[in-house]
Amino acid sequence: MPTLTIDGTEYEVAEGRMILQAIDDLGLLMSGVDIPHYCWHPKLSIDGSCRMCQVEVEGMPKLQIACNTLVTDGMVVRTDVERVKKAQRGVMELLLINHPLDCPICDQAGECTLQDYAFDYGMPGARTEEPRRPAKKAMDLGPTIVFDQERCILCRRCVRFCREIPKTGELGVFARGDHSLLELFPGTELDNPYSMNVADICPVGALTTKDFRFKIRVWFLDDVESICNQCSNGCNIYASRSNNRIYRYLPRRNDSVNDTWICDHGRLSYQLIMENRLTEPRVSRRGTSYADAVRAAGDAVRAARESGGSIVGVASPFVGNEDLFVLKQLLEAVGAPAATFAVPRGESDELLVKTEKAPNASGARALGFEESDASPGAVAVALVLGHTLAEECLKGVETLILLDTENCSLAERADIVLPARSFAEKEGSFTNHAKRVQRFRPILEPTFEALSEGEILQRIGAAAGLTGWTASYDVHEVSKRLSETVAGFDGINLDSLDDQGCELA
Amino acid sequence: MSPETQRKIEALFPRYPEKRGALLPAIYLVQAEKGYVGPQDARALAELFGLEPVDVWEVLTFYNMFYTSAQGRHHVYVCTNLPCSLRGARTLLKELESHLGIRCGQTTPDGRVTLAHEECLGSCGTAPVMRVDGEYVENLDLSEAKRVVDSLE
Ligand code: SF4
Ligand code: SF4
Ligand code: FES
Ligand code: FES
Numbered sequence: 001m002p003t004l005t006i007d008g009t010e011y012e013v014a015e016g017r018m019i020l021q022a023i024d025d026l027g028l029l030m031s032g033v034d035i036p037h038y039c040w041h042p043k044l045s046i047d048g049s050c051r052m053c054q055v056e057v058e059g060m061p062k063l064q065i066a067c068n069t070l071v072t073d074g075m076v077v078r079t080d081v082e083r084v085k086k087a088q089r090g091v092m093e094l095l096l097i098n099h100p101l102d103c104p105i106c107d108q109a110g111e112c113t114l115q116d117y118a119f120d121y122g123m124p125g126a127r128t129e130e131p132r133r134p135a136k137k138a139m140d141l142g143p144t145i146v147f148d149q150e151r152c153i154l155c156r157r158c159v160r161f162c163r164e165i166p167k168t169g170e171l172g173v174f175a176r177g178d179h180s181l182l183e184l185f186p187g188t189e190l191d192n193p194y195s196m197n198v199a200d201i202c203p204v205g206a207l208t209t210k211d212f213r214f215k216i217r218v219w220f221l222d223d224v225e226s227i228c229n230q231c232s233n234g235c236n237i238y239a240s241r242s243n244n245r246i247y248r249y250l251p252r253r254n255d256s257v258n259d260t261w262i263c264d265h266g267r268l269s270y271q272l273i274m275e276n277r278l279t280e281p282r283v284s285r286r287g288t289s290y291a292d293a294v295r296a297a298g299d300a301v302r303a304a305r306e307s308g309g310s311i312v313g314v315a316s317p318f319v320g321n322e323d324l325f326v327l328k329q330l331l332e333a334v335g336a337p338a339a340t341f342a343v344p345r346g347e348s349d350e351l352l353v354k355t356e357k358a359p360n361a362s363g364a365r366a367l368g369f370e371e372s373d374a375s376p377g378a379v380a381v382a383l384v385l386g387h388t389l390a391e392e393c394l395k396g397v398e399t400l401i402l403l404d405t406e407n408c409s410l411a412e413r414a415d416i417v418l419p420a421r422s423f424a425e426k427e428g429s430f431t432n433h434a435k436r437v438q439r440f441r442p443i444l445e446p447t448f449e450a451l452s453e454g455e456i457l458q459r460i461g462a463a464a465g466l467t468g469w470t471a472s473y474d475v476h477e478v479s480k481r482l483s484e485t486v487a488g489f490d491g492i493n494l495d496s497l498d499d500q501g502c503e504l505a
Numbered sequence: 506m507s508p509e510t511q512r513k514i515e516a517l518f519p520r521y522p523e524k525r526g527a528l529l530p531a532i533y534l535v536q537a538e539k540g541y542v543g544p545q546d547a548r549a550l551a552e553l554f555g556l557e558p559v560d561v562w563e564v565l566t567f568y569n570m571f572y573t574s575a576q577g578r579h580h581v582y583v584c585t586n587l588p589c590s591l592r593g594a595r596t597l598l599k600e601l602e603s604h605l606g607i608r609c610g611q612t613t614p615d616g617r618v619t620l621a622h623e624e625c626l627g628s629c630g631t632a633p634v635m636r637v638d639g640e641y642v643e644n645l646d647l648s649e650a651k652r653v654v655d656s657l658e
Contacts, residue, residue, distance in 0.1 A: 159559070169557035174566040185559045186544040186573075 002073035006033055007080050018046065019066035019077060020053055035079055036088065036117050038095075038203050039155040040067035043259045044164060050095075050155050052117070054087045055079050063087050085121070092122035098132045100150045108205025110218040114153065135181060142170075142189035144196050144264060145207055152182045152206040158198040165261060165351065166192040182206070194351065196264050200250060211268060212248045221247060225499055226440040227430050228266040229318060229423050231348075232356035234432030235262045236499075239270060239424065239443045246270040246424065246443060254500050257436065263353050273424050278407040279448040282417040290418070290449045294456065297416045298463020300381050300399040305334055305464070309380025309398070313339035315369045316386030316453075317358035318405075319420075320428025321437065322475050322494075323453035324360070324367050325482040327385065330457050333466045339364075340372040342388040354433050358388070359423070363431035366488055366504055383460075384414070385453050401460070403453045419450040426452040427475050429494060431504065437492050438501035454478055506549055510538045514553060524554055528564055532571055541572035569623070577612040577619035579657040582636040583650075585622040588629035597633055598622055600647050601654065618657055 001012045004022055013022035023029045024042050038050035046068050054063040058076035063084065066077070078084065096118065103109045135149035154173055159182070163169045170190045174183050184190060190198070199209045223238035228249065235258035238250045249270050251262040281293035288296075304311050313331045315324055327339055341364045348355040365371065375393035376382060382397040387408040394400055394410070402414035405422045423430075424443040431437050451459070454475060461469040476494050483493040488504040496502070506514075513534050517527040531550060535542045542550075547561040554561070565571050583589075583598045598609060598620075605613055605620055612619040628634045631643035635650065642653055 163557055163559070169559045172559035172563045174563060176567045185547075185562055 002071050002075070004071050005074075005076045007078055013071055017071055019055065019064075019069050019071055019075075021067075022071050023066075033079070035066045036113075036121055037067055038113065038117075038153060039157060041157050041160075041201055041260075042253075043261070044157060044160040044201075047156050047160065050091070050153070052088065052091050052095075052121075054084060054091070056081050056084055088117075088121040089123050092118055093127070095153050096122070096126065097128055098135075098150070099153070100132055101126075102151075103205075106148075106151065106205040107208050107213050108151075108202075112205055113203035114151075114205075133178065141184060141207075142191040142195065144210055145190050145198060146210055146213060147182070148206050148208075149181060150206075151204050153204055154180055154182060155203060156182075157201045157203070158182070158207055161198055161201060162190070162192070165197070166194045168192040171198075193263050193265065193349065193353070194261060196267050197251065197261050200260070209248075216242060216247050223250070224441050224443045225252060226424070226443060227359060227432075227438050228262060228269065229359040229430070230266045230269045230357065231346075231352075232317075232354045232359060232361055232433035233258065233352045234359055234430055234436065234438055234501075235266055235352060236438065236501075237262060237266075241443050244445050244447070246273065252499070256500065257432065257434075257438075258352055261352065263351075265353075270424075273422050273444070276407050277422075277448075278404050278411055278417065278419045279450075280417070281419060281449070282411075282414075284415060285412070290451075293416055293418050294459045295463050297383075297401045297418065297460045298465070300401060300416065301334060301383075301460060301464035304380040304399075307380070311336040311381045311383070312376040312379050314376070314382060314384040314389050314394075315339040315341040315364050316388055317341055317343050317356070317361035317364055318386050318388070318423070319360065319453045320423065320426070320440070321360065321363045321367070321431060321482060321489075322428045322478045323385070323457070324364055324369065325478055325486070326454040326457045326461075327383065328367050328369070330383070330461045330466070333461065333469070334464075339369045340374070340376070340389075341369050342373040342390075343371060344388060356433065359430040359432070362433055362435055363429075363437075366431055366435065367486060383457070384410070385420075387411075403456050405450075418456050419448065420456060421446055421450045421452045425450065427494065428452070428454075429479070429497065429501075432501075435488075435504040436501045437489070437497060437504060439494060439497045439499070506535050506546060507538060510534050511553065514550075525556065528554060528556075528561065532561075532565060536571060541575050543573060575612075575616075577616055579618050579638055580636070581618055581620050581654060581657075582623040583609075583620075584624070584626045584628075584632070584634045584636070586625035586629075588625075589633040592632040594633040597635075597645060597647055597650055601650060604651055605654065618654060 004011050004013050023033045035053050037053040039047040048068040053066040055066045056078040057064045139147040141147045159171045162171050170188050173180050196209050199207045220242045221240040223240050226237050226239045228235040228237050236252040236254040238252050239246050240248045249267050253260045280287045281290045283296045311334050343361045344357040345355045346357045378396035381399045384402050387410045400414045401416045403418045403420045405420050411417050425446045429437050429439050455473040458473045459471045462471040479493040483489040492502050514531040521527050535546050548558045550561045551558040585594050626634050633645045634643050
C-alpha cells in the first residue's frame, strides 16, 4: 500500500486513489486533514473545477488539486504552507466576486461551506466594488427545489448528480466564462424521485428544498441518527429536530446502504409520523386508561390459556427487532405458534427504493416469523401489531388486541386498543433487505401516553401472570437477550452496533 | 434535422476516436440546415451521440457562433474589442441599434437583420470592423455601416 505524508504525518492509503479520496477513505477529510473543497464529492465523478483543494506536492513545481492528483508511493503533501493559503484566499476571493453576500436572508447560513471556508480560508474583506453580475433569484426548478442563481458557485455537483445518480440530466452549466450560469435544459423541470439530494450536496445556499426552506434556522436544530422506515432499503438518515418536532430528514452516509442519498418519498416521510395517530387506549371500543387496557389484555391472554383457547400473534414489519423479539417470547411462553406478518409492497427502482414498503420484514423473518396474509381463522385471542393484515382476515378473532400507531379502521373493530410509539419515539433496530441490522434512536417525546410494542407486550405478559415476566422493560436488555438467543444475531445488539449497522451472520 | 444532415453526421463518426468528438461539426451541420440549433435539435443530436441533451446544450451555448434560436436572414457583427472601440466601434454599434430599432443581440421584427457585437476579428489595422454574413467590412464609418446594413435584402 502506498504511503502518503501530509503535513508531516504518514498515512497508508489504498492503491489508485486521488489525494482527496485517499483521505476520505481514512475518514479524515475535514476532520483531521483539512483540505477544503467544493466541487469534489465522494459519490460523484471528479470535476476539478473549483480549485479550492490545491495543495503543495513535493517535487511538483506548481500547486496541484488534491481531488485529481493520484497518490504515488511516498508522496509528500503540504497543506500548511503560505503558498497554499494564498491560493485558497485567491480562490475564495474569486468565488465571492459575484456572490450577493446575503447570508442574513439565506437559508443555508449556518451550514454553508462558502460561509465556513470564507471564515477559515478567505480574506476578511472584499477588494472589489463592481456590481455583481445579474442572475435570477428564487427560480422555481420543479416540484421540490428552488434555485438562487446569484449564490451558485458553479461547482457542478448538482449537474453531475442529475447525470450520474438518477441519470435524468436536467441541469447544466450553460454559456462560457463570466456568462456561465446553472440552468435547466430548456423546457424541462428538475423532477425525479431523488431530486432533493441536490439541496444537500449544493455547498452553498443556491439550491434549497421547498419543504424545508425558511422553516427554521439550522442552528436551532439537532440531528438524531435514524433509519428511514418507508422501504426495506433502510436508508440511513439524520432527523433534524427542534422543540419536539422533526423539520427534515437528511441522508446520513452509509456506503453499504445508501451512499449519501435518500429518495424524495423517504425524505418527506417525516410528515407521516404524526398523521392520524392512535392516541386513546380503548377497551370494548370505549376510551379508558392505559393501565386498564393493559390489564384487560393480560386478562384476555390469561383466560384463553386457562380455557385452552388458542392465541395467535400477528407481527408487523414496521416495528423494531426488539419489539418483535418480545412478541416471540410472549408467544412461546403461552405455547402459541410463531407469529405471521404481512408486508405491503410497491414499486422499486435500481437505485435505492425496494419493493417491500416496510423497514423490518427481514427482521421478522430472521426472528422466525412467517410472511403470510392468510387469516388465522377462529381464535380466542389475537395479539396484532399494526394493520398490515387485511381486516377481513381477523373476522374470526374473539378478542382482538391491537397495538398500533395509527387510528386505522382495525382500531374501530378491535376489542382492546393500545397506542404504540412510532419508531421516532423509541429506540431500537431494523434489519434491512440485505440483513443489515441498523439502529434508530428516539427523536421525539410522545405527546400522549404511548409505549413501544415491546414494552406493551412485556406488560401484557406480566399482567397475564406468565412465569418470570415482570412489567419492567429495558430495550437494551431485550436487545442483549435477542442477540444471545436468535441465530444470526450473535454479538449484534443495540450496544454493539455502530452508526453503520452490521449484517446478520 | 433532415435525413441528409443525419447521414452527413453519421459519416463523421469514424473520423474521431470518440463519437463525441464529432459533436462540434455535427452542430455546424444542423445549423447550416436550419440556421440555428434549438432544444429539439439538441435532443435529436443527443440521441444520435448517446449523450444527454444537457451535454449538447452545454457545448452549444459555450460558443458564440452557434445559435439556439432563429436568427435574422443576415448577421451583422460589430467588433467592440479594444482597438475597434478606440476607433469608435461602440458609438457605431449604438447608432446601428437606433438605426435598426433593435438592441444588440436582437433581430429586426421582419427577420432581416440580427445585430450583435463580437470580440477581435484579427483585423485591428483596419478598425473599426464589422462582419456581415461572414464578410469583413473594414475602415467603417457610420454612413458606410448604415449603407451596408440597408443594402441587405
Ligand atoms: S447550484 Fe449549488 S451544486 Fe449546483 S453548481 Fe451551483 S453551487 Fe454547485
Ligand atoms: S429508498 Fe426506501 S429507505 Fe431509502 S429513503 Fe427511500 S423509502 Fe426510505
Ligand atoms: S475540489 Fe478539487 S478542484 Fe474542486
Ligand atoms: S479589435 Fe476589432 S478587429 Fe481587432
